[in-house]
Amino acid sequence: MAMNGPASAWSSGSGRLHHQTISIIVENCAGVLARVAALFARRGFNIISLAVAPTDDEAFSRITTVVDLQETSVEQLTKQLFKLVNVVKITELPPGEALERELVLVSVRCAPPGGPGPSRGEVGDLVRIFGGTVVDVGQEALTVMLAAEPAALDEFEELLRPYGIIDIQRTGRVALAKLPHQAFRRGRGAPGGDR
């Protein structure tokens, strides 16, 4: 997918892109991702991020994709997608109605205590505040991980930047629809997924 924009382009509230998260259940068979990706390219829809994995039923996969769209073309996109024989179900996940998460791994510069420049402690504090974890420790760098809402990742990234980011990799977004709220009001638990 050559269509990855810069991570900061989808910061919330920027208003530049009308991004839309779409969850597509497909048959888990050879070539299905190529079909979906080719359809996006052919119909002129721009993919911002993509995450694919089998569902709990191995026969199906869930593709979660964020696309850059005009309001009006969401409907056209889902209809075109649905024409693919291997596409079984499509759910549009408007921003307020979805639980969205991404994961980021960042290697960031920091010196041992007493060394020159910012210390591991400062970076470690940031990681704790955001609820991330340190996954690797080097002489003069830490690699940290954070799984959170995309906007939190944007902030985290901005706050780490002054320390010196050596390398960064964000995943594509994954999302599920929020559970119906009545379930909570009636005091029942919230079992089950979105099916």
Place this chain on the structure above:
Amino acid sequence: MQLTGAQALIKSLEMEHTEVMFGLPGGAILPAYDPILDSPIRHVLVRHEQGAGHMAEGYAHVTGRPGVVMVTSGPGATNLVTALCDAYMDSVPVVAITGQVSRPVIGTDSFQEADTVGITRSVTKHNELLMSAEQIPLAVRQAFHLATTGRPGPVLLDVPKDVLQEKAEWYWPNDHEVSASLPGYKPTTKGHPRMVREAARLIAASERPVIYAGGGILKARAADALRQLAELTHAPVVTTLMARGAFPDSHPQCLGMPGMHGNYAAITSMQEADLLIALGARFDDRVTGKVNAFAPKAQVVHVDIDPAELGKIRRPEVPIVGDCRLVIEEIVRVLEASGDPQADRSAWWAEIEQWRQHYPLYYAPQVESEPLRPQAVIEAIRDASPPGTTVVSGVGQHQMWTSQFWRFEEPYTWVNSGGLGTMGFAVPAAIGAKVGRPDRTVWAIDGDGCFQMTAHELVTASSERIPVKVAILNNAYLGMVRQWQEMFYEERYSEVYLSPDLPDYVKWAEAMGCVAFRAETPDDVAAVIDKANAVDDRPVVIDFRTDANEKVFPMVPAGASNSDVIVHPSQRPGGERVVQ
């Protein structure tokens, strides 16, 4: 019972009632050609795989059954791509079988390997690489099911050579297994009752309705239902290029073809309508002209089996997903049951009659000393043809004139390449149409440019004794392009001249086993047509030398509003003297 993949493939095609297939063998598909010797399926050996594809399309157009094609890997498959794209654009049911290199060498750039599934992905409704022989029967059943249901289209199965050679237990899946194997495929056929009622309400109330009938009417076999709806509502009907014949041209409510080269009354009635009843039509740019100036006063009821067509170009007030025949019948039922009177449409018809009278289709009459008028040639062929004659055309001026001047009375008598506009379609599609309906006379009305693209398939027609008739409207030009250069590029003619006698069409046709004639003067025309009609055991070709200056009118220039129709010079204010 153990069968090889090849035997299972041919047996599966037989089980799907395949009576004929069009193809050409080669290394990877070789195993599948052996069981053909023992099969009742007729195989038509083409001279180029594109021809096989268009033959399958012609067959499908006139029979309503899927056309079947079989070709080898690599160049065989890539030669088929144009025809697949053509079938995709015009929603023609085709099942294509392509050979593929053996499984162990897939991905190694082995001899005649091409990524057929990748190449054809965007020009097929579905395609599949089969990786085991036991998959074959289900895959064939799926292919026929997908090609013929919902919005029809081409489906391709790519079969590696070693899969054709491998043995597997024969098993023919039942309907339930087929639908269970396609969990994401459930076309909606019945219209939503509330939407149907809403459509009926708008129709009854409309004072200026137009029924905009598209190719979907033919795919849904809805011509009778369309006629019922039209006669019940007394609404005018326009039939798009893909729908010619879906409503009889002789019917008083038929306004003919809309769009870029449509009848003035058809184009203008849509511009002035208060309601468009779009049935199996897709608001193609050749119909709408400039979209935001198209039918500006109209509300839209849009019926289509493909939900993606609803709102793709024009947002309908009443979208109805469903099979055209079922939905139209339902609308008719609701209209009849409601007993509501239809709105008064007499003023509307009075206006339409004005347009019809002032701007009929027109060409300057044939003058003895001048080259043949192509429109007159078409009319002469038309008048000498028995009812039910199938007409096939290429792409260009001759196509538009044929659509305009033939008189289509029955569905499935018109075969052409609408969406893709594929030059070279006519000869092979005519052959396929004749194979599908051998009882009908088949005339291909072709251009000289188009003819040169696929004429070699007349060798196929001669050797298979498929007696099609081909009229070449030989204007020595890529005429349609010439017309645009004349009108929009200040008569700067660039790369459009072909020559009237290179090749010598008569000699060429004779070399291909056809009977051939030439007509150069108006006196020749009727006589050669009679001679051509007398031949019924081999193909006939007539080289009609036509006037290169003749243009197609009316015309809405590309990108212009449909309110700006350029009519024939003699119909403009001041008549003949006004020069465009």
